[in-house]
Amino acid sequence: GNSVTQMEGPVTLSEEAFLTINCTYTATGYPSLFWYVQYPGEGLQLLLKATKADDKGSNKGFEATYRKETTSFHLEKGSVQVSDSAVYFCALKVTNAGKSTFGDGTTLTVKP
Amino acid sequence: GAVVSQHPSWVICKSGTSVKIECRSLDFQATTMFWYRQFPKQSLMLMATSNEGSKATYEQGVEKDKFLINHASLTLSTLTVTSAHPEDSSFYICSAREGTYEQYFGPGTRLTVT
Numbered sequence: 244g245n246s247v248t249q250m251e252g253p254v255t256l257s258e259e260a261f262l263t264i265n266c267t268y269t270a271t272g273y274p275s276l277f278w279y280v281q282y283p284g285e286g287l288q289l290l291l292k293a294t295k296a297d298d299k300g301s302n303k304g305f306e307a308t309y310r311k312e313t314t315s316f317h318l319e320k321g322s323v324q325v326s327d328s329a330v331y332f333c334a335l336k337v338t339n340a341g342k343s344t345f346g347d348g349t350t351l352t353v354k355p
Numbered sequence: 356g357a358v359v360s361q362h363p364s365w366v367i368c369k370s371g372t373s374v375k376i377e378c379r380s381l382d383f384q385a386t387t388m389f390w391y392r393q394f395p396k397q398s399l400m401l402m403a404t405s406n407e408g409s410k411a412t413y414e415q416g417v418e419k420d421k422f423l424i425n426h427a428s429l430t431l432s433t434l435t436v437t438s439a440h441p442e443d444s445s446f447y448i449c450s451a452r453e454g455t456y457e458q459y460f461g462p463g464t465r466l467t468v469t
Contacts, residue, residue: 279460286361286448287399287460332399336458342389343458347398 245270249333249346256323256353264318264349266307266333274335276300276309276316277343281330290318290331323353357383359451361461368439368468375435376464378449384429385451389458390422393446405432439468 291300296311405411405426
């Protein structure tokens with residue numbers, strides 16, 4: 244079956260530090276990969292996505308590259324801000340009509 | 356961008372009562388809606404998938420008689436928690452999709468059963 248494994252949190256960083264949140268996946272077929280962000284008390288928002296191998300998704304300074312050879316989609320940001328504090332979810336979807344499979348989420352706290 | 360709303364955003368109910376949560380797609384036709392439950396350790400559990408006009412497809416382990424899902428129109432789905440108990444207290448999130456396009460999430464509903 245399909246699965247997503249995320250780096251366990253919580254992750255605590257100082258402002259302007261470099262962020263990496265690891266995500267690896269197992270899937271049948273060729274999935275699309277997603278990162279979602281959930282701010283406190285809110286639902287999930289799509290942060291970025293990549294639909295095929297070697298694609299790089301990017302948004303708000305975050306980026307992730309679809310690595311088929313390592314089945315990974317690690318999230319990175321060069322300089323985090325306090326406002327980036329949230330829970331980040333990695334997810335995959337095998338077909339356009341399919342349901343998404345989510346990782347367990349990683350809580351990021353950025354301190355000033 | 357596409358917007359999905361949920362109502363109420365939070366609700367407190369007494370044990371044994373039922374509570375209904377609405378999920379609406381505001382600017383697109385949601386042919387498919389998903390209902391998730393989020394546990395305190397953050398993991399998102401898919402409860403059911405519903406297609407407009409059809410019966411919902413429940414995930415294994417989810418009681419369909421307890422969590423009633425109705426998707427009667429292309430812009431509205433409802434989740435009714437029947438005979439709620441404290442263990443049903445959770446954060447419920449819906450998401451909606453038009454055709455095979457992007458899946459958009461609602462802001463969630465916090466349910467507390469006392």
